Amino acid sequence: MHRRTLLRGSLALALGLPAMTAAESEPWDVVVLGAGLAGISAAVSAREAGAERVLILEKTAVAGGHALLAPGTIASARPEVPNDVMRMAREIVERGGADADPALALSLSAGSIAARRRLESLGVDWIPQAHWAVGAASPRTLTPRTAMGGYEFVQLLSAEAVRHGIGTLFGMRATGLRREKSGRLTVEARPVTPEEVLTAELAPARRNDRVMHFEARAVVIATGGWGANRRMRRRYAPDISDSVATTADPQGLFGDPATGDGIRIGEDFGADLTGMPHVQLIPYAGGRTTDVAGGEIWIDDSAARFVSEGESFAVVRQAMEERGIDHFWALSDASTLKNAGIGSKLASGLVHECKTLEEAAVRAKLPIEALRRTVARWNDSVKQGRDADTGRPLLHARPIAVPPFYIGRETLLVHFTSGGLRVDARTEVLDRRGRPIDGLFAAGEVMGGIHGRDRLSGNAITAALVFGDIAGREAADCALRRR
Ligand SMILES: Cc1cc2nc3c(=O)[nH]c(=O)nc-3n(C[C@H](O)[C@H](O)[C@H](O)COP(=O)(O)OP(=O)(O)OC[C@H]3O[C@@H](n4cnc5c(N)ncnc54)[C@H](O)[C@@H]3O)c2cc1C
Structure with missing residues (x-):
């Protein structure tokens, strides 16, 4: 929709959209779909x-x-470690396999330092030592x-957006794209009812x-992933049962906005997709209490460890499948850095605080002698x-030695979708013949090609910030050329 019509709407007035004196029929320079970290960063x-x-x-x-739900752990190349940008890129490609594009992996690792500094410049303060997550x-x-x-990052970047006079129309779901004769793009969108917001x-x-049209010189799709879209899961990752919830909504209480809209909008407009079978399942919303690898041990119902807690999420999933288990127990002591969610996990009974290992064994119905042996072997390993x-x-x-002990049942949930719109190094969306779709960019979890079959921890927020930044700058460049 052109500015004239938009500004007449009570919605726009209520939201106090900026730059109201601009020429009435002027299209937008850049329209961004989605106000996640990638979208805000792009804007x-x-x-x-x-x-x-x-x-x-x-x-x-x-x-x-x-990001509103995220602890906000981020992966970043370490400026003080020689060649760490290259090393981080190599790690991404090694984990991601053939569907991780080395050029995008390098963009991510090279941009990670600036992304981290951007957050610092806005006021983010880190726990001093980087850890192995x-x-x-x-x-x-x-x-x-x-x-x-993650909530803090959103607040800080949103404030930055407001300072820049960027308007956001909430309750407005983008549904499609079309190309104008002028070459510009028009986004079709609809104000949605609360019930419609989260439907796949x-x-x-x-x-x-009220179908609304927003004409723009450049468009950035930043609508996030598609883990909550059961129909897409059945199509691209049929081995994941419909009953598996997402980490954004483990109990199915609030709904998860990751419905894959941007993928469908892009596909309908001729975009190519990449890496679609790669859906990441992780243990997250149950008994786990710390993000530090080795800060807790994971044991099955016989109190035996079955995988290294420092392994990739794909290996953890495989190890569980091989052992034929759909859950495990996470056990730690009082000495580890606990995640923010520990309070609510204790309150809801997902995690139990126990004075002794015996009490932990009773809580989880584990054989006590086997648990003692497993803990002793672990503590010895830590010493070695x-x-x-x-x-x-x-x-x-960390050894498991200092009471109280924490134990809780953990399962795998859908966390992240690696597959999405295929883009080039400028984040311009590619069509099915590998040609850039003029003026259309993508950033964040909606784009495929970075992480491939297994995403490394902390790389999702970094990717949203890094590729949001690239897409925003490229979209601006495109808009300025089109003026
Ligand atoms: C519980 C949880 C914890 C996490 N913790 C971490 C962490 O600590 N570190 C890390 O690196 N990663 C973490 N992640 C992953 C990370 O948060 C996401 O990958 C990242 O924030 C994605 O950002 P995004 O902007 O691409 O997408 P999103 O955050 O999904 O944002 C997309 C936005 O687009 C909107 N949208 C969707 N469709 C439309 C449409 N049609 N029209 C308009 N708007 C639309 C959505 O409502 C949403 O606001 C976590 C994820 C979860 C679920």
Whole structure:
């Protein structure tokens, strides 16, 4: 929709959209779909790169997407470690396999330092020492000091967006794209009811629905992943049962906005997809209490460890499948750095605080002698600096010795979708013949090609920030050329 019509709408007035004196029929420079970290980052970078009129469309009532729920651990190349940018890129490709594009992996690792500094410049403070996180490949994970780091990132970047005069239309779900004769793109969108926001399939527009059109010189799709879309899961990852919930909504209480809209919008517009079978399942919302690999041990119902806690999430999943188990127990003591969610996990009974190992065994119905043996062997491994069960070095591992002990049942949930829109190094979306779709960019979890079959811990938020920044700057550049 052109500015004239938009500004007449009570919605726009209620939201106080900026730059109201601009020429009435002027299209937007950049329209961003989705106000997650990738979308907000793209919008801010587009403004910083010279785009004047930037608008975000967000289908829910709040900005932030999945980052609102995230502890905000991020992976970053370490400036003080020689060649660490290359090493981080290599780790991404080694974990990701053939569907991890080395050029995108290098963009991610090279951009990770600037992304981290951007957060620092906005006021984010980290716990001093980088650690080896569960699901990571080396000790490069930074944890914010605040309990809900992802929420903090959203607040800080949103404030930046407001300072730049960027408007966000909430409750506005993008549904399609079309190309104008002028070459510009028009985004079709609909104000949605609360019930419609989280449905995987948006019902066709009814007669009285207000379908709105936003014409733009460049568009950035930043609508996040598709882990909550059961129909897409059945198509691309049929081995995952419909009953498996997502980490964004483990109990099915709130709904998860990761419905894959941007994938469908892109596909309908001729975009190619890449890496679609790669859906990451992780242990997260149950008994786990710490993100530090080796800060807790994972044991089955016979109190035996079955995998290295420092392994990749794909290996953890495989180990569980091989053992034929659908859950395990996470056990730690009082000495490890606990995640922010520990309070609510204790309150809801997901995690039990126990004075003794015997009490932990009773809580989890584990054989006590086997548990004692497993803990003793683990503590000995920690002392030796090498895991006696797997042969792996133990860098930040802790013995399980200081009461109280914490134990809780953990399962795998859908966490992240690696597959998505295929893009080039400028994040311009590619069509099925590998040609860039002029003026259409993608950033964040909606884009495929970075992480491949197994994403490393902390790389999702870093990717949202890094590729949001690239997409925003490229979209601004495209818009300025089109003026
Ligand atoms: C519980 C949890 C914890 C996590 N913790 C971490 C962590 O600590 N570190 C890490 O690196 N990663 C973490 N992740 C992953 C990380 O948060 C996400 O991958 C990342 O935030 C994705 O950002 P995004 O902007 O691409 O997508 P999203 O955050 O999903 O944002 C997309 C936005 O687009 C909106 N949208 C969708 N469709 C439309 C449409 N049609 N029209 C308009 N708007 C639309 C959505 O409502 C949403 O606001 C976590 C994820 C979860 C679920």
